[in-house]
Amino acid sequence: MSPLDAFWHVANLFAPAWGLAALLAGAIKLAWRREAKALRWLRLWGWGAAGGAAAVVVSLVLLGRDGKMAGYALLVLGVALPQWWLLSVRR
Template sequence: MDFLGALWHLLNFLAPPAFIGLVASLAARLLWRRDMAGVSVLRLWAWSSGLALAAALAAVIVLGRDGKILGYSAMVLGCAVGLWWAGFGRRH
């Protein structure tokens, strides 16, 4: 595999956690407008995407490959935990 092919593989692996983190962050800000008034969307996106990426990496390590439903489920769970931590967890 050449450099360009490896780069595309890496970007395609990073795209789902980044996208789900962005959509979930925007939805969380819309749904909990008053509760998350002091939290920026960038902070929510960073936490949710970061933990979703960590879950995706752990799924690849444990399951041996990408693209399994269990891996995507772990990614969604990591995203939810990141949103909770960034939006609600640090205040308490």
């Protein structure tokens, strides 16, 4: 495997976490305008992406492979919990 292939392999492993974090950060900025006004979109995305990436690694270690429904459930929790925490700390 070439270095470029390895890069794309790892990027595609984390792409669902990063994409879900971006969608949720955008939805938070639209749905909770007043509560999320002080939070930058990049901060919401960064924390969600980090939590989602950690969830992908944990699910890979615990379940042995990628693509199981339990892994995707952990991914949703890993993305949503840091963003929920950022909103609840602001209140």
